[in-house]
Amino acid sequence: MNTTRRRSQRDYSLAFKLAVVDQVEKGEMTYKQAQERYGIQGRSTVLTWLRKHGQQDWSPAALLFVRKGAAMAKPDLPLTPEQRIKELEQQLDEANQKAQFFESVVDVLQKDYGCRVVKKRSGKSSRKSRSRA
Template sequence: MEQEKRRSQRDYSLAFKLNVVEQVEKGEMTYKQAQKRYGIQGRSTVLVWCRKHGLQDWRQPQGPSKRRAQMTNKPTKPLTPEQRIKELERQLKDEKLKSALFEKVIDIMRDEHGVSVKKRAGKLSVVVKSKD
């Protein structure tokens, strides 16, 4: 019978830990599900990673709904460079989605309603073409 190899926290890369923490914080899985899925042996290992690498503030115990709401707020502790990069990448993705939405709205306004939006000297102007 082959015994399972005991692993320590040093066996997991930072990228792996951050990925697991992100999945738990997004609600894609619970910490117990992550532990089982990835074969993490320690009962509190994933929780330790969440406290150390996550965006959630763990200083005050709270109910689940307050925790979820607080996860969207910026933490009071300074972010690690990896966390800051992840946060900026998320913000960039959100801004790209907003930009695509606005571009689509402008296209619809132009094509279906004859309204064009122009940018001049940093200001937007709306030109309505009359239908004859």
Template sequence: MDTSRPTRQKRTQRDYTMGFKLQVVAAVEKGDMTYKQAQRIYGIQGRSTVLNWLRKHGKLDWSQSKGRTMPHSPKAKETPAQKIKRLERELEDERL
């Protein structure tokens, strides 16, 4: 009895030239395509490969974190009555 299964082709890691990487990064940053479209068009296997190239070789600033939080300030914890009093004081200061 033959229990042969279809053999799966093993995925291999590909090495891309620096010129190719820069070409993809330039196309994405110019707005010609999204990083996912570039991945599909150029046949890039890894999900985050193009994103990594954008971070390493792109001209955009990726140093900021994804989540932006509001700065902690005492104004955020004010009650409505306290806010009214503060604004009235600020208005009075402006009038002077």
């Protein structure tokens, strides 16, 4: 009589789980490759380990954030100075591109349509205020 014992998550030691999670998070292999390499039967077992023991944020809000195309980083971890500089340089580059775009739109309006676009100073409204006597 051939009886095979069905394995469960309890059969894997915590050290083994952490080692697999570490390898997957470092990018050494995908979770499917880890599953094949170590003979892990369940399709979602490694994913469960990643959620429990990994460094990534698996909360619903974080997953929604990732689906929108944002970078996957923990928002509560402080950035290193190098990361902050890179982030600020990207924001500056984007702001410069927007400024160039808006300047070209103003130029087209002035040259092609004869419209004069004037930036209003803050605190000034386009309506004249009426004093009530």
